[in-house]
């Protein structure tokens with residue numbers, strides 16, 4: 001796995017392909033849907049359950065008396081269901097770091113082989129060629145298993161799809177923390193302040209102050225280096241400089257992905273001229 005992560009040769013494919021994917025499918029409602037923004041969770045891990053379940057069942061039913069017809073149906077269903085799962089995964093992959101893209105590329109290749117094997121297996125079943133159909137399905141399941149292993153590495157070792165903002169309420173327990181004199185917080189400009197080892201984005205307009213965790217929930221990008229956007233429905237929002245996720249400063253909600261988890265919002269107050277924040281809800 002380390003060799004794959006460090007295989008710079010893969011960048012020759014990953015770089016241009018991810019660039020093309022991002023140009024071909026720009027930010028918007030369709031992309032947000034496939035990232036999983038409406039459900040607050042990456043959609044790809046949910047969508048892969050259908051092809052994996054169908055394909056595993058195909059291979060089992062190939063060895064069960066009377067399983068011929070259902071295994072043919074499931075080989076077809078799994079192959080068709082792999083398409084939306086792949087689309088969601090590719091869009092997620094196109095918004096990741098270089099090492100993640102290298103592993104993701106091999107994950108993608110393994111699963112593409114699985115789709116190819118099961119598609120060929122389905123055709124052989126329709127033609128009545130049971131032996132080759134069974135063998136192709138077993139090769140497909142082996143490829144999908146390799147792809148699943150790589151997907152697990154992406155999710156658990158390389159933290160793709162996890163919430164990088166999760167630690168904030170645990171590092172900042174339920175109390176108020178001093179940020180500094182309110183007069184030193186610039187007006188109408190985002191700044192990064194470190195509050196007990198937690199980077200916090202602070203934004204002030206006159207007496208109104210917003211504070212949210214500064215590390216993007218997608219892959220921990222520095223939000224305070226991003227752009228401010230005024231959304232008609234969500235008020236002031238920030239766009240992450242790394243992959244373009246957009247969050248409301250008011251409630252931390254994801255306005256646009258690839259992030260699917262909201263940003264932690266901190267309460268603010270001013271006491272004796274000092275700005276204080278609290279991570280308590």
Ligand code: FES
Pocket residue numbers: 216217218219220221240241242243244245258259
């Ligand atoms: S780190 Fe990827 S969108 Fe912020």
